[in-house]
Each structure stands twice: as C-alpha cells, then as structure tokens.
Amino acid sequence: MMAADDIINVSEADFEYQVVAYSQQVPVIVDFWAEWCPGLAMQFNIQSIPSVKAFVGGKVVAEFSGVLPELKVREFLSGLTPSQDGLMLEKAFSLLNLQEPKSAERAFRKVLEASPGSTPALLGLAKSLLLQGNASDGQLLLRNFPASKEFISAEKLRPLAEALREIDEEVDLDSDDPLKAAYTNSLLLVKRGNIPAAIDGLLEILRQNKRYRDGNVRQVIIGLLELLGENDPMARQYRNELASVLF
Numbered sequence: 001m002m003a004a005d006d007i008i009n010v011s012e013a014d015f016e017y018q019v020v021a022y023s024q025q026v027p028v029i030v031d032f033w034a035e036w037c038p039g040l041a042m043q044f045n046i047q048s049i050p051s052v053k054a055f056v057g058g059k060v061v062a063e064f065s066g067v068l069p070e071l072k073v074r075e076f077l078s079g080l081t082p083s084q085d086g087l088m089l090e091k092a093f094s095l096l097n098l099q100e101p102k103s104a105e106r107a108f109r110k111v112l113e114a115s116p117g118s119t120p121a122l123l124g125l126a127k128s129l130l131l132q133g134n135a136s137d138g139q140l141l142l143r144n145f146p147a148s149k150e151f152i153s154a155e156k157l158r159p160l161a162e163a164l165r166e167i168d169e170e171v172d173l174d175s176d177d178p179l180k181a182a183y184t185n186s187l188l189l190v191k192r193g194n195i196p197a198a199i200d201g202l203l204e205i206l207r208q209n210k211r212y213r214d215g216n217v218r219q220v221i222i223g224l225l226e227l228l229g230e231n232d233p234m235a236r237q238y239r240n241e242l243a244s245v246l247f
Contacts, residue, residue, distance in 0.1 A: 032051040050067070052065070052076075054076075089120060109125065135165040136165060179208065195227065218246065221238070
C-alpha cells in the first residue's frame, strides 16, 4: 500500500515534472478530481470525476473512472508493477546481453522453477546453453519448444544447435575439403564464445560457395544473429553483410 508520503497534490504547473518525468522511474497514479483544471482535463480526455490514470514511461498505460471496490483497485495497482518472476526474467536477459551466459542460465532456471511454462524463460535458457557450447541440452529444448510468440526465434536457433551437436560428435579439422575445415573451425569458435569470428568464417564460406551444405551455413549464421539479439550493433552489421553476400 502507498504511504502518506507517496501522495502529493499536483497542479498543471508541475504536472510535467511530478507525473510525466517521474513516471520514467516508477509508475505514477493520478487521481484527476479538480474540475477547475481544464487544461489537463482536455489533454487527457477527462470526462468524469474522479478519473484515475496510471503513467509509466511518461505515457498513460491504464485507467478507470468512477469509484471501484477496494479489491478492484488493488488489482489495478498490482498490474502496474512487475512480479518477482518478471524481475528475475528481466535480470536473466540482462545477464544474457552482458555475455554472462552461465549466470543467465541460473536466473532462467529460477524463473522456470516458479513458472515452468514460461516460453520467454525457455528461449533465454536455450540461448544461454548454446552460448556456453551446450548443444545437446539446447537442442533438446528447441526441438520441443511450445507454440508461442517465441517459437519463431526458437526455430531460428535450431539449425545452429543441430550444427553444434554434430561438431560434438565429429571434429575434422584435417579434412581435404578446405570449406569443411573452415566450417568446423567456425563452429568450434562458437563453442569457445567467439561469435564474431565464427560469423566471419561462415560468411567467407558463403562468399566461396553460397550453396555449401545445402543452405545450412546461412541458417547457422541466422541462428548466431538470433543469439546476439536484434539490438546488438554487430548483429545489424552482420545482417547487412549476409544480405550483400547472398544477393
């Protein structure tokens, strides 16, 4: 529940600072009750008093009008704050982005202990396993991945997991086929955590033979880009390079 110190009166003059700016840090609940404040009423389409709006990140994310029972108000408030599992999931993905897959794996497993069906956590766990070179467990997760909005990402990772699993079973760096040796070396670089060097090696293979291994090289690169994440600067650069090589 809110403490008395958390409740303040806000006017049109300080609304931008006290509500909009402050909501960048924590959710802010505004009870519009003053009929004499026509500017804010028009801006936020206040049609009845009282009108309650929740601000997160400077924007209205939830609202209701009139008087609600206490239970409904509690439900409204609880929907604005992340659950403990949500916080742990956020922490796990942060660790993944920081290239700390072992710590990320532990965090994802904690989320799955509490919520076994969490597909974001399953996808994150698969990524953290692959980043550690654990192809066997990663492949098992991806092969049985449930239908969800994360399913497409899981499918992008599957060729990579399968390729890494093959390398676990057969390593041939002394092959008479230089492309096969380069392919094997690139996958070993993935297992060592050197994804940029692995992608560079795979792109060079495509430059020499776009159809090498029946398109599997391209799929492995796409899996590696999925591991990096769409917001990674290197991933954007490599996507452009892949497109230029293929087209």
